[in-house]
Amino acid sequence: xxxxxxxxxxxxxxxxxxxxRALRATVRRGFAGVSARPNEVEDVVQEVxxxxxxxxxxxxxxKPIGPWIMAIARNKMIDDLRRKGRRTEVPxxxxxxxxxAGGHEDAIHAHDVNRVLSGLNGRNxxxxxxxxxxxxxxxxVANRLGMTEVAVRVALHRSLKALAETYxxxxx
Amino acid sequence: MKTDDLIKMxxxxxxxxxxxxxxxxxxxxxxxxxxxxxxxxTVLAVRPDFSYAITHEARFIFKFVFTLGxxxxxxxxxxxxxxxxxxxxxxxxxxxxxxxxxAIAVGLEMQVVPADHWxxxxxxxxxxxxxxxxxxxxxxxxxxxxxALRAGAPSNPxxxxxxxxxxxxxxxxxxxxxxxxxxxxxxxxxxxVIGISIVVAIGALAGNRLLRW
Numbered sequence: 001x002x003x004x005x006x007x008x009x010x011x012x013x014x015x016x017x018x019x020x021r022a023l024r025a026t027v028r029r030g031f032a033g034v035s036a037r038p039n040e041v042e043d044v045v046q047e048v049x050x051x052x053x054x055x056x057x058x059x060x061x062x063k064p065i066g067p068w069i070m071a072i073a074r075n076k077m078i079d080d081l082r083r084k085g086r087r088t089e090v091p092x093x094x095x096x097x098x099x100x101a102g103g104h105e106d107a108i109h110a111h112d113v114n115r116v117l118s119g120l121n122g123r124n125x126x127x128x129x130x131x132x133x134x135x136x137x138x139x140x141v142a143n144r145l146g147m148t149e150v151a152v153r154v155a156l157h158r159s160l161k162a163l164a165e166t167y168x169x170x171x172x
Numbered sequence: 173m174k175t176d177d178l179i180k181m182x183x184x185x186x187x188x189x190x191x192x193x194x195x196x197x198x199x200x201x202x203x204x205x206x207x208x209x210x211x212x213x214t215v216l217a218v219r220p221d222f223s224y225a226i227t228h229e230a231r232f233i234f235k236f237v238f239t240l241g242x243x244x245x246x247x248x249x250x251x252x253x254x255x256x257x258x259x260x261x262x263x264x265x266x267x268x269x270x271x272x273x274x275a276i277a278v279g280l281e282m283q284v285v286p287a288d289h290w291x292x293x294x295x296x297x298x299x300x301x302x303x304x305x306x307x308x309x310x311x312x313x314x315x316x317x318x319x320a321l322r323a324g325a326p327s328n329p330x331x332x333x334x335x336x337x338x339x340x341x342x343x344x345x346x347x348x349x350x351x352x353x354x355x356x357x358x359x360x361x362x363x364x365v366i367g368i369s370i371v372v373a374i375g376a377l378a379g380n381r382l383l384r385w
Binding site for chain 2: 009016017020042045049050055056057059060063067074075128131137138153156157159160164
């Protein structure tokens, strides 16, 4: 992580790949009692990774990174359980009012994430696709789309923040 | 979305790292203090006998021991609570110290001042102004800290907000104390404490609503 914050993109990619494996095991263990489906586990893993990415400046580099990662994972797992809990604890006889009141779905699903991604305006979607599908760097994408590298980076960062906010909105 | 795709996106966004949260917090605190001081000098002024009182009047000096004694540990706390792995830990017990000193000062005051003057000492000359100005002067530092905390990732948003409120209130109360003519610890224990508590409550509520991430 230290190398990544210092600007080493390859180191960051390796870290994230290792991290996704470790987190998958952690989340699975954390959800052992709640019988989560594999795609639910994966949703939480992604939410944790996004939070780690957007909040990596809150890691104190003089301290070991493990507890910091675990603290973020714990927070996000609790959030997720809370969302699910609210969904399952609603008594059936109150359900009708909630439905009539247009009660919205609390839990976030993979399709919410996909909706955010497809809801991005054309340019941003092109950028995200070029980076994810074709594995281009920000510089390559910039050259291809005739944009500056900075503009590509800004657009990508905005898209990631929008993604994090989707999780946030379904929380309260 | 596949996790591998997310990893590609995150790696490509590697250069976007924000400045360390501790730096952001310290800058916010400094800006908030400067704004609160500017606010103080536009609406109030340091009392005329300040330079005498600060060297000769124990009661006046104690007002700063108490208010800064709260602001300092609260500042350390808010720095810790801005991080997901930061806990109040033993640091929160440092807050007991200014409160214990205040209790001792009140006890001493009750020894020195005859009982039929207690009421006058506790009410002072401007109790309502104290309750009003401490929250008002806290607004800018509290706002600055809350904005900075939004860049953080507090595991306990309510506690982080309350700590931000306490730092702000401590600074505001110390500023107000340079104006305020009421020096009795009995006055401080009632009206300063009420003013500070209002700000802590506002901070906790705001933290709970604004600092989730």
